[in-house]
Amino acid sequence: MTVAIDLGVTQTKIYTSGKCRKFDSLVVEPPLHQAPPSVGLSGIEIGYSARTFYVGEKAAFDGEAANYPVRPQALDFHDDVRWCAALAALEETGPFDIYSGLPVFEYSAYKNAFEKHMTRMWEFSFGGRDKKVEVASVVVIPQGAGAYYSAVLDPSGKVTNQTRVQGKVLTLDLGGRTLNGVTMQGGKFRANGSFTLFKGMVNVYNNLRKLLYLTYGTPLSVYEVGVALRAKLLMIGNTPMDLTNDIKRAAASVWQEIRDGLELELPNWRTYHEILLAGASGFFLEEFEEFFEGIPVTLLENAEYANVRGYGYYGELQRSRRGAVPSGK
Ligand SMILES: Nc1ncnc2c1ncn2[C@@H]1O[C@H](COP(=O)(O)OP(=O)(O)OP(=O)(O)O)[C@@H](O)[C@H]1O
Ligand SMILES: [Mg+2]
DSSP states (O other): OEEEEEEOSSEEEEEETTEEEEEEOOEEOOOTTSOOOOOOTTOEEEEETTEEEEESHHHHHHOOGGGSOOOOSSSOHHHHHHHHHHHHHHTSOOOEEEEEEEOHHHHHHHHHHHHHHHSSEEEEEETTEEEEEEEEEEEEEETTHHHHHHHHBOTTSOBOOHHHHHSEEEEEEEOSSOEEEEEEETTEEEEEEEEEESOOHHHHHHHHHHHHHHHHOOOOOHHHHHHHHHHTEEEETTEEEEOHHHHHHHHHHHHHHHHHHHHHHOTTGGGOSEEEEESTTGGGGGGGGTTTTTSOEEEOTTGGGHHHHHHHHHHHHHHHHHTSOOSOO
């Protein structure tokens, strides 16, 4: 069975049989001396490698920004835990052929090591129940390339947009930790013109959190800042405060750093035919239209899931090319 998993640092997305799902990616390991928090529908409890972890909303309540890991090496232990949570969500034992992605920078450094590490029998517990799930194969493409495939293929892997396939297209996928720029030309990934900027929504969250504390004296958790950011509102007592300007202020320095990064990484941006925007907060990048003077900028439909859908569509393309199911059901 073919499945797509997008291991985002802030949100893990799953695509299977035409359906998308997600959970918050934050992983928290409670200190050993504490009783484990009660986990309801809002949290996922995973036992892995003889330790217990909480993934998702429950973890987000307990965690702070510092818990958003900066992946220091090829194989991040928290990714293993998120992977287990994603496998548990599939509610089957496999074997699965999984299509996934890594940020461009990590893709070039770790693609093979990551694929090898993730391909195996996974043993863990989910909500106290033991699970054994077989991952038969893993194929990793750059994050952002997934979003591109979602914009040129249909769910069965057939090309739906020849113009885009023939042209030179840049995808900008704004995530929590990273912004990935991916150049696709003639339907092929080009390393030249593809890059990772280590700037994302977590930087905006942190700025906003500081700003709200200084303005209203309210120390919010990262989770609460996320809620406020999405609602563009903060309740102070019974009064809703409009945060539109605070969000603009919090984001301004991050957008400037991204602009500087694009200047540096994309001296040839004038040679592109189209810019595609992806990621849950990809819509924020619409203000970059000015930067790309005259080049069409398109926010992808359901941009939050563009990457994971595209991994799935790409998987179908590969399957149809091989003309057979490689393994699994
Ligand atoms: N409607 C919204 N408005 C603003 N921000 C949002 C909205 N929905 C989600 N977000 C935030 O956007 C950020 C990016 O989400 P996304 O799922 O694209 O990142 P990710 O894939 O987890 O990160 P990365 O790609 O860096 O690993 C998250 O921090 C998420 O909380
Ligand atoms: Mg992402």
